[in-house]
Amino acid sequence: MRTPKLLTAVLLLNIVPTVCAQSTAGAAPQHHLLPVPASVRIEPGRLPIDKSFTVAVTQHRDARLLRGVARALLRLKARTGVEFSHEIKKDAAAATFTIQVSGPGEAVQSIAENESYSLRVAAQQATLKAATVVGALRGLETFLQLVERDASGAFLPLADIADQPRFPWRGLLIDVCRHWQPVEVIKRNLDAMAAVKLNVFHWHLSADQGFRIESRRFPKLHEFGSDGLYYTQEQVRDVVAYARDRGIRVVPEFDMPGHSTSWFVGDARYATAPGPYAIIREFGVFDATFDPTREEVYRFLDKFIGEMKSLFPDAYWHIGGDEVKSKQWDSSPAIAAFKKRRGLKDNEALQAWFNQRLSRILQKHNKRMVGWDEIFHSDLPKDTVVQSWRGQKSLGEGAKQGFHGILSAGYYLDAMQTSAFHYAVDPLPASSDLDPAAAGRILGGEVCMWGELITPENIDSRIWPRSAAIAERLWSPRSVADVSDMYRRLGRVSLQLEEVGLRHLSGPDAMLRRLAGTSDIEPLRELLRLVEPLSLGQRQRARRATQLTPLTTLGDIASPDAPARRDFSALVGAFLLDSSRDPGKRQALSREFQRWRELAAEIARLAASSPQLQDAAGVAATLTELAATGEEAVSFIGEGKTPPDGWTAAKLALLDRAAAPQGLVRFAVIPALRELVTSAGGSHPAAP
C-alpha cells in the first residue's frame, strides 16, 4: 500500500484514518467476509431472500448437518425478518440454496479434518459444496456473512468462493479456574468461535485457584477444589457435543506438575509437601507441585486420565507444564535423593522425567500430549505439541527439532492490546527461517483468555471482537493483512456476534447501570469510547485483584481497543494531512475537544453520588487537560504559529503522565494527541 510519508508515520502510531477503508476497495464490489476466504470474487447482481426462499440438502444428510442448517436458517430469518419455510428439502431443483455434502467427515474431528468448501451465488440459486459436514458448517457461516439488506429487501450478492484454512489448529483457550464460567458462557463462546471459523476450544480446567470438573472416581478433587463451582460430567458431555455440532474440537487442560494447588485441597497425598492446602485466592505462581518421584502419583494420574478420557474424545490432551516453582522440590530430601539416583541434574530435568512418564500414560490412553514451552524436551514423542506463550522463536526451535507447535504469544487477550496488534502476529511470518517440513509442523495458534480479571459479565467483551481478527490471521492467506479493511469488516461481524448470544456490546451497559446506580449512563458510555482497561500487569500494579475482588469497576467494564483509538486518530490524521486547511476538519477536532470538556463535567457530577465512580472523576480531570492541550495544538497548527519555547516538551510530558493508568483505565487517544502536539511543535506538514 503506497501512503504519503506522514500517513506512514501515522500508521506506525496505530493511527488509522478511516479514509483508508474505502481506498483499498476500488470499484469492485466490497464484501464483508471475515475471515477472508482463500479465493473470493463478488460480482454485480443479487439473489433475493424473500418468502419463497428454500433450502435443499441434496446428497449426504445427517443429524449434525441438518441441525447446522436449521440454526443457520433461524439466524437468517431473525436477521432478515423474512418468514420462509423451515423445511429442508432433498431436491435441488426447486431450492434457492442447495447444499451438497459428500460425507460426514471424521467420527472424531482431527487436525486432518477437511474444512474446505465452495460457495457459488448465482442470480437464481446459491450452491454450497463441501466434502464434510464441518466444511459445510464453515460455508454456512460464510453464507450468513454474505447477506446484505437495502430498502428493497434482503439478498446475497453474486459470488464465487473457494475456501479452506491456512492452519488446521485455530483455538481459543478459556481459563475457567481463576474465575468460574458457567456452561452458558462456554456455549455462547462456542457459537461465536464457529461464526469466525475457529475450531479448537482449549478448556483450561485446573489451576491453583480451582478444579472445575466432576471426578466420580476422585470426588474430593471437585468437592474440595472448586467452591462448588465445577462442571458435572453430564455438562461436559453436553459441551463437547455442542462443540462437535459446530465443528469444534475440545482439548482439556489439566495443568501439572505446577499450578496444581486445587488438586490437593481435599487430598494432599500426591503433592510434594504434605499440606494442608487451601484454594488459592491470589494470582501468580505458587508452591504446590505433584511429587514426580512417587509411583502412586502416576498410578493416580493414570486412573484420573482413564476416567476423564471418556469425556474428551479428542486425540490431544493438554498437560500444562508451565511455571513450575522449585521451592517444594528443592526442600524435599526424598526428591534430592531421587534426582541423584536417576542422574537428573536439575528441576528442569526432573520435570522432563515427569513429562515422559505422563507421556507414556497418555500414549496408553491413546492421547497425544500438548504442553506449554516448558515441556519442550528432545526425549518426548515427536507428535507432542508445544504451545508457545514465549514466542515465535521458541515455537520455531521446536518445529526444527520435529515437534508440532501452536502459537499463543501475541494472542494473550489480557494484555489488552488492539485487534491490529494481534492481527499482525503470524504463526509463520514471511520472515520465518523454517524449511517447508518444519513450517508444516506449525499447526496454527490459540487465543488465550486467562481468567484473572474475567467474570461471566465481562468475558465476552474481552474475547470479542478481537478474537475474530486472530481467527482471520489463522484462517486466511498470509497476504490478507490490510488493517483498515480488517477493521471495516470486524465492525460488522462484531454486531453479528451478538446474534449468536454474545453480550460483548450490550453487557457493558448493564454493568454501567449497576456501577452508577442509575439508568443515566450516557456520559459513562461516551467515556468508554475514549478509555480502555489496563493490561493484567498494569492492573495488578495499580490495585491488586484476587479471586474475591468484585470485578465491577470502570476498568472491568471498559472494552479493549476503544473506538476512539481509531475514530479520534482519523480526525487527527485528516486534519494533519489537509494541506488546503479546510476549516471543517479543524472544526471537527475542536468539537471533539469541546465534547471532552462537557463530558468531564458530566462525569464529575455522576461521580459525586457514587464511591465507585471516584476513578471516573480522576479520569474526567485528566480529560479536561487533554482537551485543552489538543485545542492549543490545533490552534497553533491551524494558524501556522510556532508554540512558545518549552510548550512542546511540557505537553509531551503531560501526555506521558496521561498515558499512565488513570484509576483502572487508560486513555486510548494518547498516540494521536502526541502526533498532534509533535506536529504543532515541529514544522507543519506540507501538502503530500
Next chain:
Amino acid sequence: MRTPKLLTAVLLLNIVPTVCAQSTAGAAPQHHLLPVPASVRIEPGRLPIDKSFTVAVTQHRDARLLRGVARALLRLKARTGVEFSHEIKKDAAAATFTIQVSGPGEAVQSIAENESYSLRVAAQQATLKAATVVGALRGLETFLQLVERDASGAFLPLADIADQPRFPWRGLLIDVCRHWQPVEVIKRNLDAMAAVKLNVFHWHLSADQGFRIESRRFPKLHEFGSDGLYYTQEQVRDVVAYARDRGIRVVPEFDMPGHSTSWFVGDARYATAPGPYAIIREFGVFDATFDPTREEVYRFLDKFIGEMKSLFPDAYWHIGGDEVKSKQWDSSPAIAAFKKRRGLKDNEALQAWFNQRLSRILQKHNKRMVGWDEIFHSDLPKDTVVQSWRGQKSLGEGAKQGFHGILSAGYYLDAMQTSAFHYAVDPLPASSDLDPAAAGRILGGEVCMWGELITPENIDSRIWPRSAAIAERLWSPRSVADVSDMYRRLGRVSLQLEEVGLRHLSGPDAMLRRLAGTSDIEPLRELLRLVEPLSLGQRQRARRATQLTPLTTLGDIASPDAPARRDFSALVGAFLLDSSRDPGKRQALSREFQRWRELAAEIARLAASSPQLQDAAGVAATLTELAATGEEAVSFIGEGKTPPDGWTAAKLALLDRAAAPQGLVRFAVIPALRELVTSAGGSHPAAP
C-alpha cells in the same frame, strides 16, 4: 391522596406527573423496597458497608441457607465494589450482619411455609431473624434492596422491618411451548422472581405447539412433540433444585384434555380422533383432545403422572383444562354413546367427568389438582385450586363453594398493559363480598407469560419489570397502592434485576443493532421511549404470527409501558397545571415536540437502508403529525387563544387514528396528547 381536580383527571388517564413521587414521601427518609414490607420504619443514620463488613449465621445453618447468603454477598460486593471477607462466621459478636434462623422450614415447601422475617439495622449491626430458611431468603432480598451509596461510600439506612406476605401463592407462569425457552432463561427468571419475593414457578410444559419435557416411559412424546426442544429430566431436576434454593415452588402444567396436539404427534392412541397429528404452528384453539371415554387413556395418564411426579415434589399439579374444543367429541359416535350411557348431558359434563377421573389419579399420586376456570365443578375435591383467567367474579364464586383460588385475570403480560394497570388488580379487593372464610380461600395470584410472541431474546422485557409491580400487589398489604411511589421504586428495582442476569434493559439494544444492521441505533432507542408493543390480539390482527415467524421487528423489541407514557405525561401535566404560565414548562414541551420532528427525520434516514425498518418509517411519519398537533395545542393554551372551529375535532380524530397500531407498535403518548388537545379546545385550566 388529595389531588387537584385536573390532576385527578390526569391520573385517570394514566398521566402521572413525576412530582407526585416526591410529595408522598414527606420529611421521613424514603426507602426503595419493593415489595413494601408489612411494617417498615426507616430512621436517620447509617450502617456503613466497608472492608470490615462481616456476616454471621448464628443458629440454624444448612447448605441452602449458606448458598443463599453467599449469593447475596456476591451481589452486595458487585454492587458496592467493596471487597469484604467471603467467610460466613458463626459468632454474632464480631459480625456486621447477623442472620438468625430457627430451622430449615418444610422439606417440600408448601403454601403453609413460613416466609416471615424481621430485619433490624442499627448503627453497629444489622440483624435478620426468620423461622425458616425461606423467610431468611426473603429477608436477604430486602437487605440488598436497602443498600444505598453516596460519595462517602455504601451503607444501609437504619431500619426496623417486620414482614410477611399477604398471600401465600405468588406465581409466574411461563409458557415454554409456543416458543421454546432454554434452561438459562428459566434460571435467570427464577432469580428475578426471588428478588421480588415471588414463590411459585408455574411451568407450562405442554400445548398444541410443543411437548417440552423428556418422558423416559413414553419417549415418543418429546421425540415427536418438541422439534427436539425439550428439557431433559436431569435439567428439570436441576431447575426444581435451583428454584427450591430460592424459596420457589415449581408447579408443572400438563394441559388436558384440550390444547394437547403435541402429545399425539408420535402416538395418537389416546386422542379422540385417529390422527395423524402434526405440531401446530399457528396460535389459537385446536381440535385435538384426549378421549375421556376410554380406560386406556386413564391408564396412560396414571403411568405418565407416576413417572413425572418423581421430578416435581410440589403438592400441586396443574391439569390445564382450558378451552376444550367440542369438534372431536361431537363427531365421535362412541363418545355420544358414552355420554348417553353415563347421563352426561353435554361436553362440559363430559369434561367434568374426565376431571374427576384425573382428580382420583392425582390423589393416588398425592397431588392436589389445579386447573383453569373451566374445571370448576362442585363434585371436585375441595382442595382443588381454580386458577382464574376469567376474573375476580369467577374466582369469588369458586371460593364461596369452598374451592381454593388464584387470580390471573388482569395479570396477563401479553395484553401489554402498564405496570399501573396490573398493580390495580387485587385478588381480594376492598370491595370483595367474600366472607372471611371464603376470602381465606383466595390463595393469591399468578402472572401469566404466554408464549406466542416471546423468544429468549425478548422474554425478559415482557416479564420485567412489570411482574415486580404484581409481586408487590401479592406480597404487600392491600393499602400499599400509591402508583407514583410504586414507579419510583420500580425504576430502581428494574436496574437491580439485571444484576441477577436478566436482559430486559440491555437485550433490546442487541436486537436493535441486528434490526438496523448498524451500531448507530440511538434514534431507534429514542423512538422506543415513545412506542410500545401491541397486545397479542392487536398484533395478530395486524400481521398474524406463527411459531415460525421471526420475532425481530420493532414491535418485538419495544418494551411495554414505554417511559414516555409517564415522562411525557408529566411534562403535559406540569404545563396544564401551571397557572403562572412559567415559560420554562412551555419550552420543555416545545423542545420535546422539536425532538420528535428531528427523530422522525433520523428514522426515515435509517429506514431507507433496511426493509425491516419500513414499519419505523410509518411510525416516524405519524410522529411528525403528532409533534405538529402538540405544538399547536401548546401555542393556543400558552397564548390563551381559542382554536378555530373544527380544530379540536380534527385533532382528536387524528389522535384516534394515531392510537391505532402503527406497524407492530403503538404510541404511548396519545392519552397525554389527547388531554393537551382537549384542554386547548376547551376552557383553559385556571389555578387550582
